[in-house]
Amino acid sequence: MTILSLSKALNEGMRKAMEDDPKVLIMGEDVGKLGGVFRVTDGLQKDFGEDRVIDTPLAESGIIGTAIGLALRGYRPVCEIQFDGFVFPAADQIITQLAKMPMRSLGAIKLPVVVRIPCGGGIGAVEHHSESPEAYFTHTAGLRVVACSNPADAYTMIQQAIRSDDPVIFFEPKRRYWEKADIDTSSTDWWPPLHAAKVVRPGSDATLLAYGPMVKTCLEAAKAAEDDGRSLEVVDLRSLNPLDEPVVMDSVRRTGRVVVVHEAPVNSGFGAELAARITEQCFYNLESPVLRVGGFSTPYPPSRLEEHYLPDLDRVLDAVDRALGY
Amino acid sequence: MTAEASRGASAPPELVQLLTPEGERVEHPDYDIDLTDEEVRSLYRDLVLVRRIDLEAVALQRQGELGIWASLLGQEAAQIGSGRALTDADMAFPTYREHGVAWCRDVDPVKLLGLFRGVNHGGWDPEEHNFHLYTIVIGSQTLHAVGYAMGIQRDDANAATIAYFGDGATSQGDVNESFIWASVFNAPIVFFCQNNQWAISEPLEKQTRIPLYRRASGFGFPGIRVDGNDVFACLAVTRKALEAARTGQGPTLIEAFTYRMGAHTTTDDPTRYRVASELEAWKLKDPIERVRSYLFKNEHADQAFFDSVDAEADQLGADLRRRCLAMPDPEPLDIFDHVYREPHALIDQERAQFAAYLEGFAQ
Ligand SMILES: Cc1ncc(C[n+]2csc(CCOP(=O)(O)OP(=O)(O)O)c2C)c(N)n1
Numbered sequence: 001m002t003i004l005s006l007s008k009a010l011n012e013g014m015r016k017a018m019e020d021d022p023k024v025l026i027m028g029e030d031v032g033k034l035g036g037v038f039r040v041t042d043g044l045q046k047d048f049g050e051d052r053v054i055d056t057p058l059a060e061s062g063i064i065g066t067a068i069g070l071a072l073r074g075y076r077p078v079c080e081i082q083f084d085g086f087v088f089p090a091a092d093q094i095i096t097q098l099a100k101m102p103m104r105s106l107g108a109i110k111l112p113v114v115v116r117i118p119c120g121g122g123i124g125a126v127e128h129h130s131e132s133p134e135a136y137f138t139h140t141a142g143l144r145v146v147a148c149s150n151p152a153d154a155y156t157m158i159q160q161a162i163r164s165d166d167p168v169i170f171f172e173p174k175r176r177y178w179e180k181a182d183i184d185t186s187s188t189d190w191w192p193p194l195h196a197a198k199v200v201r202p203g204s205d206a207t208l209l210a211y212g213p214m215v216k217t218c219l220e221a222a223k224a225a226e227d228d229g230r231s232l233e234v235v236d237l238r239s240l241n242p243l244d245e246p247v248v249m250d251s252v253r254r255t256g257r258v259v260v261v262h263e264a265p266v267n268s269g270f271g272a273e274l275a276a277r278i279t280e281q282c283f284y285n286l287e288s289p290v291l292r293v294g295g296f297s298t299p300y301p302p303s304r305l306e307e308h309y310l311p312d313l314d315r316v317l318d319a320v321d322r323a324l325g326y
Numbered sequence: 327m328t329a330e331a332s333r334g335a336s337a338p339p340e341l342v343q344l345l346t347p348e349g350e351r352v353e354h355p356d357y358d359i360d361l362t363d364e365e366v367r368s369l370y371r372d373l374v375l376v377r378r379i380d381l382e383a384v385a386l387q388r389q390g391e392l393g394i395w396a397s398l399l400g401q402e403a404a405q406i407g408s409g410r411a412l413t414d415a416d417m418a419f420p421t422y423r424e425h426g427v428a429w430c431r432d433v434d435p436v437k438l439l440g441l442f443r444g445v446n447h448g449g450w451d452p453e454e455h456n457f458h459l460y461t462i463v464i465g466s467q468t469l470h471a472v473g474y475a476m477g478i479q480r481d482d483a484n485a486a487t488i489a490y491f492g493d494g495a496t497s498q499g500d501v502n503e504s505f506i507w508a509s510v511f512n513a514p515i516v517f518f519c520q521n522n523q524w525a526i527s528e529p530l531e532k533q534t535r536i537p538l539y540r541r542a543s544g545f546g547f548p549g550i551r552v553d554g555n556d557v558f559a560c561l562a563v564t565r566k567a568l569e570a571a572r573t574g575q576g577p578t579l580i581e582a583f584t585y586r587m588g589a590h591t592t593t594d595d596p597t598r599y600r601v602a603s604e605l606e607a608w609k610l611k612d613p614i615e616r617v618r619s620y621l622f623k624n625e626h627a628d629q630a631f632f633d634s635v636d637a638e639a640d641q642l643g644a645d646l647r648r649r650c651l652a653m654p655d656p657e658p659l660d661i662f663d664h665v666y667r668e669p670h671a672l673i674d675q676e677r678a679q680f681a682a683y684l685e686g687f688a689q
Binding site: 051056057059061062064065066067068069070071072073074075077089092093096097100101102103104105106107108109110141142144164165166195241242243244245 | 446447448449450451452453454458459461463466468469470471472473474475476477478480481487499500503504506507510663664665666667668670671672673675
């Protein structure tokens, strides 16, 4: 067992993937000598060389577009987008090319490209550095969209994403980069599949559905609720596309009440997708409407206001109260 | 737009030419080429057959068999010249108009029709032909070509890529990013811009104030303008640029100065934006006629040869028509195929639901 922070777990996972497969490449802005602005690729260029850890020009469309070309040539590029708000210049290549090209070829080609995006707020950053753009990508067929929430998952999921023959959008909760956990790096026995959701805390009164940075918030909320005699179940979705519906619906059927929590604006967010699916499949099991807690329908605010924008324990528990009040 | 600036974009081109519009062979100090009579006849055959494929496709569209078609009329020499410069190991990244290059890469012409008939989004295996899929989004493929070239570099392979795009595409960010990438990584790539003077209705002056080939110098690699209606010159210039790419000398931008004689696509109406005299002037520079008169004048081919090529074209056209009409609609459940390589629960669920729904009609 080794104690690793989430960022180091990603680093170790990528290192392992690069050792296992010489076709794996890392590319992005500042990923080489600097090791990325969050140091997630720290030391990889030193050990694998500039041909495998590629410092690119500063152009996101170029990063994804050339990664597609490298993948067509048999490589497995792992692209780093420096911050969530800067994925939009690459959106065209991701949506019109990366997601659709394999289907365009009737399956003749594969594009094993991973797009890593540090996402979410809570680090006091300036504009465009705290966003949660996942819904843009879950809406795009042809992409797999996953979000890790803790070091152990980060370590396994990044390796699984790199091994996948489909393009994967990989969200990393930037405010959790420094959190640590014990990880068994010697065995793969404990690895759940990339698209498996996990019940990370069992409970019986209501289900909290979360992913990425909000999983920890929900666990804390569940712990606080326990003191009030409430038993909350927390499900870490881990994968948004595809969604592990059996695990989600099973939890909903047991508790009958659901609160979805994410940082992205509630309006047209991924929570809307969850609410609709749950309503379709568990209508008669529900004791209350599916409630959503998330960002407002505003741009991400200046950092002095972000504590109000981001869901916290109180907002989660307030929603739980409402759910239980029906 | 000042008159001076607009002249800058379309100034009388300083271009490499090896065959005049009258079919006279001319020499060029840097780009001469030795072609046997047999090779010239073969290029002529390519030009004629490709034009025939194109004409047949336009006719098929008119008859409702294709939803739309992007004609290459007038651009045959640029495509055949550059396409024949490629070796088997080179990889081509086309737009939606590169039917002539597809021909050089042995893609069955009927496969080109699938996209335009609406039965698929491009149904050939790119690796089988080293000819990538058609790209509809303007400029996107140039980045894929550079990435692929970076892969060639890493594989230490004796190959290059060629990226095709139009004059309109040079305004796109992706094309400019691809120039930067290619230059910075010294990638083995040739950028082949077919400047056909128009981006749908927008003339070249709406894209640039300088001749396009000069853009390259700002990115740090050579640019050259070639007579895009001269198949010899296109072949010679592309061959040299590809060789430079393969031998570690980095990218080249080729601007093939040509003209789109047809409409942009079958849905376009060029009479709204361009004058007839322009087309008449370019007809005199027809890429096929000049090779024909060269062959004829120099007695490198006789009437029997021309007749046999025409007969072959007729047959190719008829065959293409027959096979186009025989192209069936896909099955409804094909919608769900190939979206992902690996199993995907949501796709499986929706496929099953839709299959059950369709079953309902069967009963
Ligand atoms: C990004 C994008 N914007 C707009 C279009 C619609 N469109 C299709 S072709 C075209 C003009 C392209 O001109 P050019 O690059 O010169 O190529 P040509 O067709 O003339 O060979 C436009 C605007 C598109 N396909 N992609």
